[in-house]
Amino acid sequence: MKIHVLPSGPIKTIGYLLTDAKLGAAVLVDAPGGILAKIQPLLAKEGCKLTELWLTHGHWDHMQDGVEVRRETGALVRAHRADQMLIETPEIMEGFMAQRMGLVGIKVDAWVEQGDRLTAVGRDFEVRHVPGHCPGNVLFYQAAGKVAFVGDALFNSGVGRWDLPGGSFELLERAIREQIYTLPDDTIVFPGHGQRTTVGAEKETNPYVAAIVR
Numbered sequence: 001m002k003i004h005v006l007p008s009g010p011i012k013t014i015g016y017l018l019t020d021a022k023l024g025a026a027v028l029v030d031a032p033g034g035i036l037a038k039i040q041p042l043l044a045k046e047g048c049k050l051t052e053l054w055l056t057h058g059h060w061d062h063m064q065d066g067v068e069v070r071r072e073t074g075a076l077v078r079a080h081r082a083d084q085m086l087i088e089t090p091e092i093m094e095g096f097m098a099q100r101m102g103l104v105g106i107k108v109d110a111w112v113e114q115g116d117r118l119t120a121v122g123r124d125f126e127v128r129h130v131p132g133h134c135p136g137n138v139l140f141y142q143a144a145g146k147v148a149f150v151g152d153a154l155f156n157s158g159v160g161r162w163d164l165p166g167g168s169f170e171l172l173e174r175a176i177r178e179q180i181y182t183l184p185d186d187t188i189v190f191p192g193h194g195q196r197t198t199v200g201a202e203k204e205t206n207p208y209v210a211a212i213v214r
Helices: 035-046 066-073 081-088 091-097 169-180 199-205
Strands: 002-008 013-020 025-029 049-054 076-080 110-112 117-120 123-129 138-142 147-151 188-191
Touching: 002 035, 013 035, 013 188, 025 035, 035 049, 035 066, 049 066, 049 117, 076 081, 123 169
Parallel strands: 025 049, 049 076, 076 110, 147 188
Antiparallel strands: 002 013, 013 025, 117 123, 123 138, 138 147
């Protein structure tokens, strides 16, 4: 499985295109603005068809290109139901952003839940619910490849904002400890913004969430 790291949109939100040229299959994790134009040549070059779009959560910068991706590729869209209102009626986000973004709601084809198992690009993925940044943030963990795509729950030496509607630092802190820090230390963490990190590094050095409550 090849992981294409694609910062896109006005605030360089990262979409991750997962491809397997032998299988001719691909999955996109998040759809920031402008990402369709980036994935189309990659899909053509590797001879892959995009079968699914996985949204880590419903904030605007992670779904800005979602409608176009779905329309042009026919990809099945998955997300957590706790963010249904954000995903399907994005004008709610425009309300608390105090500006018009021209966002269009996305039809979600299948809702994911804690503990779900997904099979894509020939690999098995586990869904873990990591709320606190927003109600429906999830991560997609691929054990064999030792990788986790965590949305905005955890960053390299940081965590996602908890001051937006539906956010809670206490909830985020607990979810990080229970759902991310319980992954193997050598798991590579691919966040929605910034550089990748590892579970072990964040347990040791993250200034917001220590591995152990002292």
